[in-house]
Amino acid sequence: MDRRFDELNEQVKTLLSEIATLRKSLDEYTKETYNRINPMAENLIDWKEKGKQVSGHDNTTIYESSTIIGDVTLGDHCWVGPFTILDGGGGLSIGEHVTIAAGAMIYSHDTLEHTLSDGELPYAYQPVTIERNCFIGAQAIILKGTHIGHHSLIAANAVVRGNIPPYSIVSGNKGKIVGKVVKEKGRIGFLYDEKNIKEGEG
Secondary structure, eight states, X not given: OOGGGTTSOHHHHHHHHHHHHHHHHHHHHHHHHHSOOOOHHHXXXXXXXXXXXXXXXXXXXXXXXXXXXXXXXXXXXXXXXTTOEEEEEEEEEEOSSOEEOTTOEEOSEEOHHHHHTTTOSOOEEOOEEEOSSOEEOTTOEEOTTOEEOTTOEEOTTXXXXXXXXXXXXXXXXXXXXXXXEEEETTEEEEEEOHHHHHHHOO
């Protein structure tokens, strides 16, 4: 037992010992089953159980560390990774077969004008829509008022606002369209515009 707990009563010591045993068992199960080592909270909560709670669908997965705010609708067969934010304060609609990678943040409201005006102006709300079959990369940021068309790829660390046509590839901290997703004969390809990639960098 950790010496920090020497002063605690026996009941608390017993509870801590049981938690340590539980954690070890969960770690072993997760490593053996998924070849992963997770924070304890991720092992305690079934990812599909949380997915069903939020979406109403059996095949949607949401990690326990994902924060869900307000009015969020989520389609079936979605995967929402760890440390993500789904802000439905202004309304957030996500279609089926959407992947939201670790650390991605989707916002449908902000407090910018409220903060800068000493609280005189209200919070700003605009709905966000992500259509079906989109991939939102790790640590991408989707801002309020954005509509992303189906089969689009939002690159890691991209910052996106506005209307994104279907089959777009969006990259950079200005969220520039740098190419197209190509789907044909059961295969997926990526067609990049080199000029747009250079302009979208930084």
